[in-house]
Amino acid sequence: MSTQIRVRFAPSPTGYLHVGGLRTALYNYLFAKHHDGKFVLRIEDTDQARRVEGAVENLIATLDWAGIRFDEGPGRDGGYGPYVQSERLEIYRKHADDLIKKGFAYRCFCTPERLEEIRQRQNAAKLSTSYDRHCRDLAADEVERRLNAGERNVIRMKVPLEGVLTFEDIIRGTVAIAHEVLDDQVIIKSDGFPTYHLAVVVDDHLMAISHVIRGEEWLPSTPKHILLYKFFGWELPKFAHLPLLLNPDKSKLSKRQGDVAVEDYRSKGYFKEAIVNFVAFLGWNPGDEREIFSLEELVREFSLERVGKSGAVFNVEKLNWLNFEYLKRMPEAEVLRLLKAYLAQSPYAGQLLDDHFLLSVIRAMRERATFIKDLVEKSPYFFERPTQYDQDVVKKRWKPETGSQMKRLLEEFAQLQNPGKEHFESALHKAAESLQIKTSELIHPLRLAVSGVGAGPGLYDILAIIGKEETIHRLSAAIEKLQ
């Protein structure tokens, strides 16, 4: 059926998946799934100079990690392959030849040097830079002769000299550009590879793509693509140009102003659910006040009509909050699994830490953590004895009389049998009573003694987690310091 929705994500394999690329892929995926359509992955590797080894595998792995599954693509044939452009060279050549035959394209023998020269001249004269169409009307026999002589050449599209090209964009509405500002774009390079412009049109048509959903940086070249569709006599797909993702200074999101690779965020400990949720909301929203969306919910609610027009700053603060929310909502068993994985490659890898213990750390620390690693890094005292005491807190909490008070506390604690949280609490109350001081005057110095710091989960929780023996050991060590 020709009404089948087919979309594609078509990245260049330049090494990693950019977060902007992730959002483009996600929107394509959401749109396809929402409409029971197909999501195609196509690799645009027509620039040999920019090839990076392993980039395709990496791209697929990252998409897969994010939960964005393609229906067709490299290694997953759906009858429209191959899905890697470098494997489709013959197809592009054939189509370029067709265009020449029909008079919509021509051979150009201009050297890069000549091109550079005219560009310079145009720049100096403050004119817009474009090819001067020197070879546009070369005689057929001259073309033949130079071709036979083996002269290097490219194929250019023959853009009409006048008229205005108008097209509809789902997100932007009507866009109009005059033919005269369009360049006679190269469609086949001298190395025989197609440029993006030819390849994208040929492939989108041959792969029966119904909607081209891509970044706004492609908006200015869309008229060239439309011209090619017209030259071929093909039906146009629908276009939707997504707003750009921006740096805090509002320029196009780029390296050098922070991390742009999805892998960077992954390795920092962001959950895929948080990243997907976050990126989905950069340019789209459900229209109400809900903010937490699973991939499935996004599929259900997504529509291109609700995608905004203006660029969105990639705001890490909000991503952090989302990660925090996801950590808070995650089932304990899952947090435990992730914590163990983290611990296994941490300095504490050698320690025997049972699930019961780790679960209690999770319960104590979860609402204080944004990342799994925070569970450990923000409370190292659950994993090792304090090696030093926070001096600011020492000044505030350890008074001359603290030493003897701590001794009194130690005596109470020593009598406890298998104490739990409440037992520590009542023992401390007892000590405070006998010393005729407020419990807080014991709590703060003791917190410092057992944790080395002044902040963290409830004191009795800490004590119950580290246990009686460890509590006494740490308390004794602190008393020594106090004398």
Added chain:
RNA sequence: GGCCCUAUCGUCUAACGGUUUAGGACGCGGCCCUCUCAAGGCCGAAAUACGGGUUCGAGCCCCGUUAGGGCUACCA
């Protein structure tokens, strides 16, 4: 420079031309809770870029200005 796109709190955004004293979220500040830090609850500061028009009525439509961005390659 030329062409194209865009314009609501610092940021992400909501508001079928009238329900708007412009709503929510992040972040920020305050208060409550409290053994600290969090979490949670409550409260607060914070925006329709500017100028014209259309209309009974404009954040929303039109024009201009300004600002920002993208593109301007034998890169994508």
